[in-house]
Amino acid sequence: MNRPEIEQFIVTAEQMRAIENRVFDAGMPVAALMEKVATLVARRIQALYPLPKSANTLSVGVLVGPGHNGGDALVVARELHFRGYEVIIYCPFTKLKELTQHHANYAASLGIPIYQEIDFLQNCALFVDGLFGFGLERAIKDPVATAIALVNTWGKPILSIDIPSGLHTDTGAVLGTAISATHTFCLGLWKLAFLQDQALEYLGQVELVDFDLPLADIEAVLGNFSKVHRIVTEQAKSGLPLPRPPAVHKYKLGHLLLICGSRQYTGAAILAGLGARGSGVGMLSMVVPQSLKLLLNRHLPEALVIDCPETESGAIAHLPPEIDFSAYQAIACGPGLTMQPMLLVKQILDSDRPLLLDADALNILAQIDPRQILPQRSAPTILTPHPGEFLRLFPDLIMDLSNRIAAGQSAAQQSGAIVVLKGARVAIAEPDGNIYINPDSTPALARGGSGDVLTGLMGGLIAQVNPENLIAQVQTAVWWHAQAGILAAKERTELGVDAFTLTQYLIPALQA
Numbered sequence: 001m002n003r004p005e006i007e008q009f010i011v012t013a014e015q016m017r018a019i020e021n022r023v024f025d026a027g028m029p030v031a032a033l034m035e036k037v038a039t040l041v042a043r044r045i046q047a048l049y050p051l052p053k054s055a056n057t058l059s060v061g062v063l064v065g066p067g068h069n070g071g072d073a074l075v076v077a078r079e080l081h082f083r084g085y086e087v088i089i090y091c092p093f094t095k096l097k098e099l100t101q102h103h104a105n106y107a108a109s110l111g112i113p114i115y116q117e118i119d120f121l122q123n124c125a126l127f128v129d130g131l132f133g134f135g136l137e138r139a140i141k142d143p144v145a146t147a148i149a150l151v152n153t154w155g156k157p158i159l160s161i162d163i164p165s166g167l168h169t170d171t172g173a174v175l176g177t178a179i180s181a182t183h184t185f186c187l188g189l190w191k192l193a194f195l196q197d198q199a200l201e202y203l204g205q206v207e208l209v210d211f212d213l214p215l216a217d218i219e220a221v222l223g224n225f226s227k228v229h230r231i232v233t234e235q236a237k238s239g240l241p242l243p244r245p246p247a248v249h250k251y252k253l254g255h256l257l258l259i260c261g262s263r264q265y266t267g268a269a270i271l272a273g274l275g276a277r278g279s280g281v282g283m284l285s286m287v288v289p290q291s292l293k294l295l296l297n298r299h300l301p302e303a304l305v306i307d308c309p310e311t312e313s314g315a316i317a318h319l320p321p322e323i324d325f326s327a328y329q330a331i332a333c334g335p336g337l338t339m340q341p342m343l344l345v346k347q348i349l350d351s352d353r354p355l356l357l358d359a360d361a362l363n364i365l366a367q368i369d370p371r372q373i374l375p376q377r378s379a380p381t382i383l384t385p386h387p388g389e390f391l392r393l394f395p396d397l398i399m400d401l402s403n404r405i406a407a408g409q410s411a412a413q414q415s416g417a418i419v420v421l422k423g424a425r426v427a428i429a430e431p432d433g434n435i436y437i438n439p440d441s442t443p444a445l446a447r448g449g450s451g452d453v454l455t456g457l458m459g460g461l462i463a464q465v466n467p468e469n470l471i472a473q474v475q476t477a478v479w480w481h482a483q484a485g486i487l488a489a490k491e492r493t494e495l496g497v498d499a500f501t502l503t504q505y506l507i508p509a510l511q512a
């Protein structure tokens with residue numbers, strides 16, 4: 001059983017090494033730690049792939065590298081051998097670290113075959129990957145590169161120790177070539193690569209193996225320096241406005257002003273409205289162009305629809321002159337807006353309400369310059385860009401998959417806004433440099449309209465709380481949205497999660 005508090009930390013290779021060194025300096029022998037860690041991994045492998053009762057054994061190919069990742073793999077090989085598995089080792093390296101060499105000698109003395117060619121392992125039913133861990137420093141070359149490519153094509157389960165060999169521990173980039181794991185046992189603390197979009201297809205199912213690194217050592221190294229956090233379920237749930245106080249009325253549960261839609265993008269308004277409905281917000285007012293009013297009344301009978309004069313092409317022309325922003329606890333704006341309501345966006349930027357901008361509102365903001373206007377706002381601003389919108393907003397922050405965390409942090413610091421950077425692993429950056437990454441999601445959410453649902457949901461949540469708790473609500477919204485997608489995909493496959501269906505899973509996701 002992992003300690004729950006351990007799940008929140010995210011470390012770089014350098015931080016992991018520093019934590020590990022503190023433990024060694026305090027007296028824990030390196031060999032003892034390796035023994036402990038690898039024994040835990042071996043047990044997990046036995047649980048996942050028990051020896052079949054029908055056959056006498058299961059053949060396991062163990063890929064062994066020159067460092068301590070290879071040492072871990074050799075301990076696993078030895079344990080599986082003693083438990084009755086037929087183990088075959090591939091180790092093409094002539095020079096091993098000392099401890100690793102000791103384990104290799106002992107494995108050989110037990111009669112476990114060790115080969116320098118990968119072909120000897122091609123009939124194995126299962127592979128354990130211990131080629132490289134967080135010590136990988138340069139691109140993998142032949143013959144190991146070819147061996148990795150070959151094992152990947154064999155289609156057998158591959159269980160990686162610590163990280164799939166070939167992935168950079170911090171960026172998740174592939175260095176030369178990488179193991180495509182079916183399952184990865186991340187050792188001790190979550191490494192940054194596990195939250196990087198570009199690593200996801202190599203990781204398979206992921207699991208943290210807690211081996212009792214003392215919290216004091218983790219905190220001594222991470223201390224105030226670690227600004228990268230993993231959103232954990234318990235914390236996300238605690239942000240939900242539940243349970244409601246028993247004696248409460250609708251105006252105490254937040255009033256959201258949701259500004260969205262155009263004749264061209266009608267559905268975006270409906271989806272955002274349904275997202276807001278899911279949030280349980282006390283009151284929902286929706287600003288839309290006139291011609292959407294009837295349709296919205298049909299889909300969202302509970303919403304107060306503020307219909308606005310519209311442009312020739314059906315965008316909102318302007319807000320009603322009598323609109324009073326102080327009646328709302330939050331404003332969310334953007335889905336389906338088109339680029340026309342430029343003045344409207346300027347007007348809400350001038351308001352003193354917490355403001356969430358998405359989609360076209362972000363594209364309009366990009367033309368105004370977020371770094372100039374956002375720091376002048378008296379209330380918090382939240383931006384929810386996908387990578388394309390992000391680059392329009394912050395064109396000089398070149399963002400690619402290997403630096404999205406740093407880019408998100410810079411954008412938040414420079415604009416003073418909370419920046420929710422969408423992607424396979426949504427990252428939420430705060431102006432103070434902290435960044436929160438949502439670890440569990442599903443590709444089912446990569447679909448038109450899913451962002452509109454998030455805007456409504458997040459808007460509805462932030463309207464319900466004190467602006468001081470905003471960052472917690474933003475995390476909760478991102479987590480909740482992903483959980484709804486995960487549940488919907490489980491019941492309906494990843495193809496069955498259109499944005500409307502997603503709105504129908506918001507509440508079931510909480511019940512689950």
Ligand SMILES: NC(=O)C1=CN([C@@H]2O[C@H](COP(=O)(O)OP(=O)(O)OC[C@H]3O[C@@H](n4cnc5c(N)ncnc54)[C@H](O)[C@@H]3O)[C@@H](O)[C@H]2O)[C@H](O)CC1
Nearest residue numbers: 020034067068069070132133134135136137138139140162
């Ligand atoms: N997390 C912990 O506290 C523990 C981790 N353990 C395991 O140890 C590895 C890290 O071990 P380390 O020896 O530092 O690194 P690696 O095994 O990843 O490999 C480094 C080794 O490989 C050489 N090298 C680097 N890049 C290449 C390359 N492209 N081609 C060839 N050789 C390369 C480098 O020079 C080194 O010699 C960690 O991941 C865990 O699995 C401990 O077992 C327990 C505690």
Ligand SMILES: [K+]
Nearest residue numbers: 132161163165
């Ligand atoms: K590995």
